[in-house]
Amino acid sequence: MYISPGCLEKLSANEKQIIQLKAEKILHVGTVEQDKYPLSRKRLPLDSLREYPHIRPRTTMVSSITRIRSTLDFATHTFFQKYGFRHVQVPIITATDTEGFSEKFQVTTLLGKTSKEEEPVGVSDADVVSLETVKAAIKEKSGVVEQFKRSDSNRESLIVAVQDLQKTNELARQIEAREKSKPATSVKPDSLNFNDDFFGRPSYLTVSGRFHLESYACGIGNVYSFGPRFQADKTVSSKHVAEMWTVEVEMAFSQLGDAMKCAEDYFKFLCKWILDNCPEEMKFVSKRIDKTITHRLEYMTTSSYDKISYREAVEILRKVPDKAFETQLQWGVPLTAEHLSYLADDHYKRPVIIYDYPKAVKPFYVRLNEDGQTVAAFELVVPKIGTVITGNQNEERFNVLNTRITEFDLSRDQYEWYLDLRRHGTVKHSGFSLRFDLMVLLTTGLIDVRDVIPFPRSHGKANS
Amino acid sequence: MYISPGCLEKLSANEKQIIQLKAEKILHVGTVEQDKYPLSRKRLPLDSLREYPHIRPRTTMVSSITRIRSTLDFATHTFFQKYGFRHVQVPIITATDTEGFSEKFQVTTLLGKTSKEEEPVGVSDADVVSLETVKAAIKEKSGVVEQFKRSDSNRESLIVAVQDLQKTNELARQIEAREKSKPATSVKPDSLNFNDDFFGRPSYLTVSGRFHLESYACGIGNVYSFGPRFQADKTVSSKHVAEMWTVEVEMAFSQLGDAMKCAEDYFKFLCKWILDNCPEEMKFVSKRIDKTITHRLEYMTTSSYDKISYREAVEILRKVPDKAFETQLQWGVPLTAEHLSYLADDHYKRPVIIYDYPKAVKPFYVRLNEDGQTVAAFELVVPKIGTVITGNQNEERFNVLNTRITEFDLSRDQYEWYLDLRRHGTVKHSGFSLRFDLMVLLTTGLIDVRDVIPFPRSHGKANS
Numbered sequence: 023m024y025i026s027p028g029c030l031e032k033l034s035a036n037e038k039q040i041i042q043l044k045a046e047k048i049l050h051v052g053t054v055e056q057d058k059y060p061l062s063r064k065r066l067p068l069d070s071l072r073e074y075p076h077i078r079p080r081t082t083m084v085s086s087i088t089r090i091r092s093t094l095d096f097a098t099h100t101f102f103q104k105y106g107f108r109h110v111q112v113p114i115i116t117a118t119d120t121e122g123f124s125e126k127f128q129v130t131t132l133l134g135k136t137s138k139e140e141e142p143v144g145v146s147d148a149d150v151v152s153l154e155t156v157k158a159a160i161k162e163k164s165g166v167v168e169q170f171k172r173s174d175s176n177r178e179s180l181i182v183a184v185q186d187l188q189k190t191n192e193l194a195r196q197i198e199a200r201e202k203s204k205p206a207t208s209v210k211p212d213s214l215n216f217n218d219d220f221f222g223r224p225s226y227l228t229v230s231g232r233f234h235l236e237s238y239a240c241g242i243g244n245v246y247s248f249g250p251r252f253q254a255d256k257t258v259s260s261k262h263v264a265e266m267w268t269v270e271v272e273m274a275f276s277q278l279g280d281a282m283k284c285a286e287d288y289f290k291f292l293c294k295w296i297l298d299n300c301p302e303e304m305k306f307v308s309k310r311i312d313k314t315i316t317h318r319l320e321y322m323t324t325s326s327y328d329k330i331s332y333r334e335a336v337e338i339l340r341k342v343p344d345k346a347f348e349t350q351l352q353w354g355v356p357l358t359a360e361h362l363s364y365l366a367d368d369h370y371k372r373p374v375i376i377y378d379y380p381k382a383v384k385p386f387y388v389r390l391n392e393d394g395q396t397v398a399a400f401e402l403v404v405p406k407i408g409t410v411i412t413g414n415q416n417e418e419r420f421n422v423l424n425t426r427i428t429e430f431d432l433s434r435d436q437y438e439w440y441l442d443l444r445r446h447g448t449v450k451h452s453g454f455s456l457r458f459d460l461m462v463l464l465t466t467g468l469i470d471v472r473d474v475i476p477f478p479r480s481h482g483k484a485n486s
Numbered sequence: 487m488y489i490s491p492g493c494l495e496k497l498s499a500n501e502k503q504i505i506q507l508k509a510e511k512i513l514h515v516g517t518v519e520q521d522k523y524p525l526s527r528k529r530l531p532l533d534s535l536r537e538y539p540h541i542r543p544r545t546t547m548v549s550s551i552t553r554i555r556s557t558l559d560f561a562t563h564t565f566f567q568k569y570g571f572r573h574v575q576v577p578i579i580t581a582t583d584t585e586g587f588s589e590k591f592q593v594t595t596l597l598g599k600t601s602k603e604e605e606p607v608g609v610s611d612a613d614v615v616s617l618e619t620v621k622a623a624i625k626e627k628s629g630v631v632e633q634f635k636r637s638d639s640n641r642e643s644l645i646v647a648v649q650d651l652q653k654t655n656e657l658a659r660q661i662e663a664r665e666k667s668k669p670a671t672s673v674k675p676d677s678l679n680f681n682d683d684f685f686g687r688p689s690y691l692t693v694s695g696r697f698h699l700e701s702y703a704c705g706i707g708n709v710y711s712f713g714p715r716f717q718a719d720k721t722v723s724s725k726h727v728a729e730m731w732t733v734e735v736e737m738a739f740s741q742l743g744d745a746m747k748c749a750e751d752y753f754k755f756l757c758k759w760i761l762d763n764c765p766e767e768m769k770f771v772s773k774r775i776d777k778t779i780t781h782r783l784e785y786m787t788t789s790s791y792d793k794i795s796y797r798e799a800v801e802i803l804r805k806v807p808d809k810a811f812e813t814q815l816q817w818g819v820p821l822t823a824e825h826l827s828y829l830a831d832d833h834y835k836r837p838v839i840i841y842d843y844p845k846a847v848k849p850f851y852v853r854l855n856e857d858g859q860t861v862a863a864f865e866l867v868v869p870k871i872g873t874v875i876t877g878n879q880n881e882e883r884f885n886v887l888n889t890r891i892t893e894f895d896l897s898r899d900q901y902e903w904y905l906d907l908r909r910h911g912t913v914k915h916s917g918f919s920l921r922f923d924l925m926v927l928l929t930t931g932l933i934d935v936r937d938v939i940p941f942p943r944s945h946g947k948a949n950s
Contacts, residue, residue, distance in 0.1 A: 052913060076903045079702045089572055109560065113948075127684065256684070483685065486577075
């Protein structure tokens with residue numbers, strides 16, 4: 023549908039609108055069933071729009087988010103191709119557990135065909151979401167509300183967060199009222215013969231593509247992958263759903279410092295690219311979501327980020343009065359969202375890189391440092407969001423890696439091919455993962471990934 | 487690892503090598519277990535390399551293919567972003583059947599955790615691949631060999647195809663010898679309660695993202711998606727595996743002709759981009775795989791493609807002596823690989839677009855033409871490859887779409903959200919899908935997608 027330039031007219035400076043379209047002909051294209059149309063009412067809040075993922079791109083809010091997301095997507099490919107990285111499409115279906123501690127989805131053809139009759143009809147959310155899940159959600163949402171109360175930039179977000187918390191409280195009450203004990207029907211694996219499954223063995227949706235990417239880094243040099251990754255985590259969270267897109271990077275002949283440098287450059291490139299390429303969308307989100315967003319992105323593009331070890335991070339946090347944190351801090355415990363928030367939001371007031379973590383809190387493939395206690399991992403922590411990038415130098419020494427697989431009590435069979443990469447021509451290499459959906463939150467000022475993912479999938483939610 | 491320019495020396499024109507690297511220092515990085523290293527022997531054939539998907543990127547062949555693949559990938563984003571399309575990441579996990587006739591993978595957490603003991607140990611391919619599958623493969627591979635015998639450009643490919651056929655024949659003999667009747671263990675769906683599954687209902691790996699993409703086209707205009715798509719098809723094929731990457735496009739306010747035009751422009755853009763951006767790789771594949779490849783790509787970039795209706799295609803094919811085709815042709819039957827090959831390879835000798843197919847051979851959402859017999863679908867058929875792009879105008883009329891869902895005997899429940907797009911502000915729109923892996927075959931001269939996909943997944947094959 024083209025509009026010929028003659029039909030557009032610039033209005034005088036006094037008018038509220040700047041441009042006027044003079045229609046010469048009106049074409050009747052189609053109708054809307056007004057009483058059923060979800061967008062008939064004026065400006066639905068974001069959490070109500072989530073009920074209509076197929077209709078919400080028609081709102082100015084979701085269409086703006088989509089354009090920002092698409093621009094960040096292209097920025098990613100542009101950055102890596104510009105610097106000589108090759109894109110590798112790693113497999114989604116995998117028999118390898120690349121994390122060792124994430125819940126996975128199984129991919130199968132063993133369950134046979136289901137006919138239309140077997141689909142549940144009229145199941146409400148309350149039937150499929152457990153009480154534990156909702157209680158966990160209440161706890162997290164309370165935290166979000168507290169966080170917004172402390173900040174003053176984000177008035178509209180605070181209102182949304184409070185409404186969201188109230189709804190979740192209401193849901194918890196409903197479930198407690200209804201909860202009936204249903205018999206569980208999960209199938210015992212020993213009653214199944216996976217030789218008969220499609221792949222002749224149990225197979226899963228990938229949690230991370232970095233192992234597969236490593237094999238390409240060891241073959242052709244610097245590589246990246248950009249695709250969906252999966253975790254069957256039932257917790258309701260504003261930062262996590264079951265299916266999320268991730269950018270993964272592996273660099274041959276590189277060490278921890280190289281990965282940190284590349285991650286920081288890439289992150290700054292994304293911030294700058296959005297400012298340069300989405301001026302209209304940034305104006306919109308500044309007005310509607312977060313008036314400090316442009317300023318914050320500019321500051322993140324130009325400022326230099328402190329790099330501190332985990333040990334230094336713990337020292338800083340221990341100097342804060344105890345009552346500030348729910349989790350007691352001592353060397354060796356994982357840093358939680360409240361710790362990261364204190365460091366990035368309050369202490370440094372800009373992104374900060376934390377490196378050299380205790381070995382127990384990072385996966386087995388992270389390279390063991392000389393001290394035998396810490397590993398060469400890092401995280402890029404960003405104000406209001408938390409960890410956006412996790413990275414590390416990979417353990418390239420066959421014997422060390424082999425020992426760590428034993429320490430983690432992992433099934434060695436599935437890692438034989440990964441060990442091959444150390445058996446044959448191993449080199450020092452490192453990489454990182456960027457959680458793309460969090461990057462969209464960061465650049466829009468939004469707080470829930472379900473508002474920036476086209477069709478979000480989470481526990482009890484895959485309706486289309 | 488940088489090499490300072492002073493270390494490189496240009497040799498005189500008489501020498502076989504052009505450039506010499508003068509090493510000032512040799513650094514011992516790591517070792518290779520030579521007797522176990524698969525690449526110790528000189529130049530393994532491609533089908534042997536498939537056994538080592540994690541090692542094969544170290545060969546000049548697979549690294550060249552990977553660079554071409556990555557370049558085509560970036561070309562795709564460049565083309566669509568340049569012309570104002572937005573990238574939308576459609577969901578991989580879905581409850582909607584967007585095709586109606588493909589076998590799907592189910593995604594579940596009902597099968598519980600499997601421990602290391604339950605993984606099958608030492609299962610050979612012969613145990614998991616059925617005799618029917620292998621026999622179907624033999625039939626197809628015989629066809630491929632015949633095709634290469636008819637063409638004289640592709641000597642090395644013919645040798646590979648013949649070897650491949652011999653191996654498959656051998657496999658069939660082995661299975662026939664071993665075949666024992668094992669009890670099937672697939673679980674009856676009525677013994678499962680999908681309310682207890684992660685999403686509270688049966689959910690699947692997506693076959694196509696075009697429905698979800700349509701909802702964004704109706705919101706923000708022209709959109710595309712690039713991601714993995716899945717089919718649980720047990721047939722062994724050189725053109726198909728279980729997980730393949732697809733580029734999908736949807737355009738609001740457009741009709742069949744617009745989709746055909748955009749598909750042709752995009753296809754030509756990819757061919758030209760590879761010629762312009764991969765000169766070294768094209769030199770390599772010309773030498774090692776197909777000496778006509780550069781010429782063919784140049785011709786596809788500059789020539790104009792005939793557009794013929796299905797009816798015209800049938801008329802052309804019926805004039806060919808009957809014995810040439812296995813399938814007897816009459817109006818209404820699907821065109822098979824041999825028909826498409828005749829049209830593109832022999833008759834037109836360049837890509838050809840076929841449109842207006844009988845309604846029974848295309849999915850229910852393709853727009854019904856005025857004649858009531860044909861639908862507004864098209865295919866871009868390319869010599870040596872077959873159909874690379876399928877596209878269509880979508881049925882935008884609520885009543886017609888509703889009737890077609892009934893005609894196809896599909897479960898209406900799962901399409902309610904899709905029908906919503908017609909209930910509320912429907913417009914004419916069209917789109918297409920490009921099978922990306924076939925595009926890599928086309929630009930490399932290779933014949934089997936398992937050689938161009940980093941970790942191919944097919945029946946009985948998901949080992950890493």
